[in-house]
Amino acid sequence: MEIAVCINRVPDTGSRIDVQNGIVDASRLNMVLNPYDEYAIEEAVRLKELRAGLTVTAFSAGGKKRYDVLRKALAMGADQVCLAEGGSNEDSYLVAASLCKAIRSHYSGLPDLVFCGRESSDSNRAQVPLMLAEMLGAAAVSDVTKLTMYEGGLRVWREIEGGVEEYMLYTPAVISTEKGLNVPRKTNIKAVMKARKQTVLHLDGSVEKTPGVLYKDFSPVSRERNCRFSETAEDLVRVLYKERRWG
Amino acid sequence: MSFFVILEQRQGVIKEAAVDVWRTVQHLAQVSGGKEVYGAVMGDVDTDLIKGRCAGKGQVYIVRDKAFHEYAPQAYAGTIVEMIRSTGSENIFLANTAMGRDLAPRVAMRLDAALASNCIVDAESAGVLKAVTTMYAGTVSAVIQGLRNRVVYSLAPRVCRFEEPFPFENKVEVLDAKGVNVSDSIGNPVLKEIIYHTGRKDIAEADIVVAGGRGVGSNENFAMLESLADVLGGAVGASRSAVDDGWRPHADQIGQTGKSIAPKLYIACGISGAPQHLAGITGAETVVAINCDRDAPIFKAADYGIVGDIADVVPQLERAICGFQRVK
Numbered sequence: 001m002e003i004a005v006c007i008n009r010v011p012d013t014g015s016r017i018d019v020q021n022g023i024v025d026a027s028r029l030n031m032v033l034n035p036y037d038e039y040a041i042e043e044a045v046r047l048k049e050l051r052a053g054l055t056v057t058a059f060s061a062g063g064k065k066r067y068d069v070l071r072k073a074l075a076m077g078a079d080q081v082c083l084a085e086g087g088s089n090e091d092s093y094l095v096a097a098s099l100c101k102a103i104r105s106h107y108s109g110l111p112d113l114v115f116c117g118r119e120s121s122d123s124n125r126a127q128v129p130l131m132l133a134e135m136l137g138a139a140a141v142s143d144v145t146k147l148t149m150y151e152g153g154l155r156v157w158r159e160i161e162g163g164v165e166e167y168m169l170y171t172p173a174v175i176s177t178e179k180g181l182n183v184p185r186k187t188n189i190k191a192v193m194k195a196r197k198q199t200v201l202h203l204d205g206s207v208e209k210t211p212g213v214l215y216k217d218f219s220p221v222s223r224e225r226n227c228r229f230s231e232t233a234e235d236l237v238r239v240l241y242k243e244r245r246w247g
Numbered sequence: 248m249s250f251f252v253i254l255e256q257r258q259g260v261i262k263e264a265a266v267d268v269w270r271t272v273q274h275l276a277q278v279s280g281g282k283e284v285y286g287a288v289m290g291d292v293d294t295d296l297i298k299g300r301c302a303g304k305g306q307v308y309i310v311r312d313k314a315f316h317e318y319a320p321q322a323y324a325g326t327i328v329e330m331i332r333s334t335g336s337e338n339i340f341l342a343n344t345a346m347g348r349d350l351a352p353r354v355a356m357r358l359d360a361a362l363a364s365n366c367i368v369d370a371e372s373a374g375v376l377k378a379v380t381t382m383y384a385g386t387v388s389a390v391i392q393g394l395r396n397r398v399v400y401s402l403a404p405r406v407c408r409f410e411e412p413f414p415f416e417n418k419v420e421v422l423d424a425k426g427v428n429v430s431d432s433i434g435n436p437v438l439k440e441i442i443y444h445t446g447r448k449d450i451a452e453a454d455i456v457v458a459g460g461r462g463v464g465s466n467e468n469f470a471m472l473e474s475l476a477d478v479l480g481g482a483v484g485a486s487r488s489a490v491d492d493g494w495r496p497h498a499d500q501i502g503q504t505g506k507s508i509a510p511k512l513y514i515a516c517g518i519s520g521a522p523q524h525l526a527g528i529t530g531a532e533t534v535v536a537i538n539c540d541r542d543a544p545i546f547k548a549a550d551y552g553i554v555g556d557i558a559d560v561v562p563q564l565e566r567a568i569c570g571f572q573r574v575k
Contacts, residue, residue, distance in 0.1 A: 013503065013523060017383045024387060035504070092362070121503065123382050125364050130352035139435040140320070142349045145497065155439075159498050160345035161262075161451050163443035165318070169436030179504050180497040210394060212361040217390040221381060223525050225534060227549045233563035236535070236553055237571050245533040245550075246455070246479070246512050 001054045002111035003044045005078065006099050006132065007037040008060065009069045010122040019220045033069040036117025038076075038184035039177035044115050045077035046182060047149060055079050057106065061087050061098040061205050074195035075187035081198070082106055084205025092127035093212040098205035099128070100135040105203055110136055110172040113154075118143050118178045123215075129176035138172040145180040249283035250276050251336035253327060253354075254307065255346050256292050258443075259316075261300045263452060264342035268402050271368065272340050273303035279374030285334045287424070289323055290316035294421045302417045308424040314433055317441060318346050321434030324353035326427055331358060336397075338376060340368075343401040344451075351401045361393030363400045376400075384503040385526035404451060404509050404530065448482035450499055455481030456510045456531075458501055459489055460524075462517020462538060462557055466494040471561045472516055478565050478572075484508065486518045502527035514564075517557045520545025537561065 011017065011029040018025040041058065048054045058073035060066045061084040070081035087098030103111065114136070119126035126142070133140035145164075146157040153170045158178070230236035240246045250272050255265045269286065276282040284305030288297060291311045301307060310326060331339055331354075339354065341347045343365045355362035366380040378391040378400060450456050457476040459469055469483065476483045485495035487502055501508055503523040509530030516537045518524060525548050528534060536549035537560045546552045553560050 011383070013384065017387050019387055024383075121384070124384070126348055127352050127362055127364060130349065131356055134353060134356035140353075141436050143345065156436075158345065160441070161257075162449035163441055165438055166440045166442075167436040168439050173436075178497075179500075212355070212393070212395055213363060214392040214394055215382075215389045216392060218382075219388050221386055221388050221529070223385075223529060223548045225548055225550050227536070227546045227552045229546075229552045229554065231553075233553065233560055233567045234570075236551060237564065237567040239551065240512075240533075240535070241571060 001051065002107060002113075003047065003054060003056045004103055004107075004111040004114045005037070005040050005044045005056060005058045005073065006060070006114065006116045006128070007041065007058050007069055007073055008034040008117070008120045009062070009066050010034045010120050013121050017220075019218050022217050022219065024218050031065070031068070033072045034117050034120050036119060036121065036177060036179070038117075039179065039181045040115035040117050041073050041076045041078060042182045042184040043147060043175075043177055044113070045185075047113075048077065048079075057082060057111075059084055059099055059102055059106075061095050061102070062089055067200055070200055071192075071195045071198075072187065074198050075191040076185060077191075080201060082201040082203050084203050086204060086206030088207075088211070091211040091213050091215070092123075092125050092131055094207060094209060096128045096131035096135055097207040097209050099132055101207060102203040102205045103136065106201075110138060112171040112173075114138065114172070114174040116174065116176045118176045126176070129174055133174035136172070136174065138174050139169045140174040140176075141167050141169060142176040143178040144175050145178050147175065147181065248338075249285060249334060249336045251331050251334060251339045252284065252286045253339065253341040253347075253350070254286050254288045254297075254301070255342060255344060256288055256290055259290070259292055259296075261288070261292065261297060262342065262344065264344050264347075264404055266300050267404075268340050268342045269301045269303070271402060273305075275368065275370045275376065276304070278370045279376070282374070283334075285330075285336060287327055287330050289326070297421045298417060298419060301419055304418045306420045306422060308422055308427075310424045310427055317438050318349075319433045319438060320349060320353065320436060323350060324357060325434075327354055328357045329427060330424065339397065339399045341399070341401055343403055347401050351399050355399040358397050358399070359395060360397035360399045361395040363391040363393060363398055365403050366391055366400060367403055368400050381529075384523055385507070385529050386522065404507065450482045450484040450501060450508050451506050453482035454510055455479045455512045455514075456484050456501070456508055457481055457514045457516065458484035458486065458518060459495075459516045459557075460486035460518030461488040461492070462519070463489060463494070464517070464557070468558070469494060471558070471565075475514070475561055475565045475568075478568050479512075481510070481512075486524050487521075515545050515549070516561055518545050519543045520548055537564075
């Protein structure tokens with residue numbers, strides 16, 4: 001059984017994002033593995049630990065700077081890692097197309113499962129997993145918080161407003177992983193050292209397609225509000241009511 | 248050129264978020280020169296109920312198939328795409344809910360449309376639509392320019408509140424969709440079951456949200472917040488640390504790795520206000536913060552504040568509200 005995991009490299013979520021002249025300045029940011037992708041890798045590795053003959057391969061679309069996140073995937077337990085080179089990361093559509101090409105060329109046919117993080121913590125689009133599923137012609141469920149596997153299929157759960165949905169689906173399938181699915185393991189120094197020696201496969205991720213959207217005119221968002229302090233709860237309630245904030 | 252709205256229903260009721268999208272689109276259609284508006288409802292929903300919820304001008308088509316009463320990703324996408332093709336609509340709108348996030352990319356891909364996710368849309372001069380979204384956990388805004396003939400917009404929750412936009416005459420026609428090829432098979436995946444949480448409101452849909460963070464101190468202390476929320480008719484949310492400590496379920500988490508909420512009133516109790524948390528509350532109309540640390544960043548993002556211990560202030564607040572409600 002084959003499991004592919006698609007991973008991305010994003011600024012550390014604690015980073016301050018600088019915007020200059022409508023463009024995000026990413027040059028000084030500390031880049032890490034996308035947090036949602038950690039759930040994806042963890043789930044794939046857990047399934048591998050439960051079953052014999054299961055191979056986990058991580059894919060990332062972009063340049064050699066992504067060696068660091070691919071090596072992290074190896075240290076977490078992926079068997080092999082592939083870099084889909086030559087594509088563009090302009091929008092989700094092109095990223096999905098690049099990953100699709102690399103996945104198709106790596107496997108004969110499709111892998112049984114493709115795990116992706118729910119979204120990337122930088123662009124917050126949540127588009128790549130479902131776009132990739134459409135391109136691969138695979139079934140998909142997004143934002144999965146619980147998963148069990150049986151022969152030929154899966155049972156998965158996803159949270160909706162005010163409840164939980166349970167789905168059955170057959171493989172090949174794309175699953176996007178949400179917080180709550182598992183607790184990603186910490187990597188140990190031995191695994192990190194071993195990962196450093198493993199080779200990164202290079203695959204052709206070039207696509208002759210145009211992006212679906214263009215993002216422009218970036219600008220910082222201020223969240224500052226003018227806080228008025230009340231001394232007592234009674235004062236606060238009076239003010240809230242008077243200013244029609246409540247009631 | 249026309250506008251197409253995918254109206255989400257759950258349990259036979261059009262979602263509040265979908266009604267907000269409908270109102271936004273009515274507004275956009277009006278300011279861009281009276282464009283046609285089409286709506287689609289999947290599943291058996293009462294015609295009068297739709298008329299009561301969706302005012303303005305346009306035609307709403309109901310696909311009355313039992314199989315569509317609950318979300319069926321493949322069949323929904325296939326049928327909706329067919330309806331959009333037959334109306335020729337170039338701008339497609341839906342709410343950025345759990346269903347919308349799942350459905351929008353499927354529909355966009357099948358239509359070869361651009362996808363503008365989690366955005367707000369305004370009409371500029373000459374009816375050109377402008378979509379703006381946020382990235383980097385809500386700290387940066389960006390304009391989305393669609394590069395295809397069609398664009399699918401998933402609208403951020405509740406940012407556009409028209410109280411009574413088109414009250415005069417409801418000219419909406421509600422029709423049963425005819426000639427739509429309802430696919431025989433639901434496809435893959437199949438929704439087996441939905442379990443709705445009983446007795447509590449979802450934070451993403453509540454008008455008032457009371458949330459607690461590390462400062463609440465324990466799982467048990469959340470009872471104070473529950474009690475306050477009950478008095479206000481609101482829902483209880485939590486910060487990441489309260490969820491990571493196991494005090495509350497992930498479904499209640501507000502912020503970057505949780506939900507973005509847009510209530511009328513948000514009361515943050517013992518939440519320090521990390522940027523990742525603030526990302527989830529930018530849509531809140533009014534923010535009240537209660538924290539024992541006057542320098543906590545949450546106060547910079549709040550409209551009203553009380554410096555004090557949660558264990559004292561929250562029950563006082565509840566009593567004050569009860570007292571006020573009695574007087575009223």
